[in-house]
Amino acid sequence: MQEKDHIFAAPIDRLGDFCFDHKVADVFPDMIKRSVPGYSNIISAIGMMTARFAQPHTQLYDLGCSLGAATQEMRRNLNQPGCRIVAVDNSAAMVERARNHLAAFRSDVEVELLEADICDLTIENASVVVLNFTLQFIDPALREVLLGNIYAGLKPGGVLILSEKFVSADDTVNELLIDLHHDFKRANGYSELEISQKRTALENVLRPDSPEQHKARLKRLGFAHVDMWFQCFNFGSMVAVK
Numbered sequence: 001m002q003e004k005d006h007i008f009a010a011p012i013d014r015l016g017d018f019c020f021d022h023k024v025a026d027v028f029p030d031m032i033k034r035s036v037p038g039y040s041n042i043i044s045a046i047g048m049m050t051a052r053f054a055q056p057h058t059q060l061y062d063l064g065c066s067l068g069a070a071t072q073e074m075r076r077n078l079n080q081p082g083c084r085i086v087a088v089d090n091s092a093a094m095v096e097r098a099r100n101h102l103a104a105f106r107s108d109v110e111v112e113l114l115e116a117d118i119c120d121l122t123i124e125n126a127s128v129v130v131l132n133f134t135l136q137f138i139d140p141a142l143r144e145v146l147l148g149n150i151y152a153g154l155k156p157g158g159v160l161i162l163s164e165k166f167v168s169a170d171d172t173v174n175e176l177l178i179d180l181h182h183d184f185k186r187a188n189g190y191s192e193l194e195i196s197q198k199r200t201a202l203e204n205v206l207r208p209d210s211p212e213q214h215k216a217r218l219k220r221l222g223f224a225h226v227d228m229w230f231q232c233f234n235f236g237s238m239v240a241v242k
């Protein structure tokens with residue numbers, strides 16, 4: 001049964017930083033669907049890009065996999081021999097539930113599910129790497145090194161799909177996009193209190209970059225082709241090909 005997200009519904013006295021504990025893991029499908037505009041379209045497109053970019057006898061990575069939604073879509077669309085998927089998350093609660101979730105589907109594709117920090121991971125022989133709303137939670141000082149490791153582990157022609165919450169470089173547009181995102185949350189049944197408490201809890205934890213910062217960094221690291229392929233309000237997804 002799918003549980004509904006009420007995590008921030010009642011007033012919280014000492015509101016701490018947002019973390020991916022068992023309470024969040026239990027309601028995660030509902031939380032992400034009601035909080036991230038375009039999430040299900042992005043998951044579908046990850047499957048479509050897997051079909052196009054997977055190379056035979058390579059690895060596909062889902063970094064910050066949560067319950068494995070992107071992993072499942074990659075697995076369903078994989079059409080090359082000798083591939084395996086490496087799905088990684090550093091939340092024990094997420095990995096435990098991802099294991100059950102992925103076991104519910106029948107598939108011939110091998111999935112290695114790891115409880116680990118993606119900053120400590122060696123990426124090798126990769127044709128597809130997915131960072132679906134994960135880089136935004138990584139310490140900004142470590143982002144370039146992580147993306148450099150991904151670039152080094154990708155084969156020529158390999159792809160990175162990078163989905164993120166963005167900050168706009170234009171203050172007025174930035175405010176507009178944040179307001180529109182809050183409208184989206186209201187329309188999905190979140191109260192003012194839920195919206196404001198979660199916003200506070202995320203402040204020190206989710207630090208968004210601008211699309212321009214992302215593009216410049218990916219280009220600097222050597223990616224040959226970089227662009228946004230989807231954006232809705234302050235959420236979107238970029239594609240970077242080696």
Ligand SMILES: Nc1ncnc2c1ncn2[C@@H]1O[C@H](C[S@+](CC[C@H]([NH3+])C(=O)[O-])CC(=O)[O-])[C@@H](O)[C@H]1O
Binds near residue numbers: 065066070133
């Ligand atoms: N250093 C880290 N190492 C490993 N995992 C991490 C790290 N930091 C955060 N995470 C993990 O990154 C995930 C981010 S959620 C991804 C959704 C998923 N991709 C989806 O397609 O459904 C996005 C969101 O909640 O907005 C969480 O599961 C964290 O535990």
Ligand SMILES: O=C(O)C(=O)Cc1ccccc1
Binds near residue numbers: 031
């Ligand atoms: O809810 C938000 O404001 C977000 O930015 C998206 C999100 C979704 C799930 C966990 C953390 C953040």
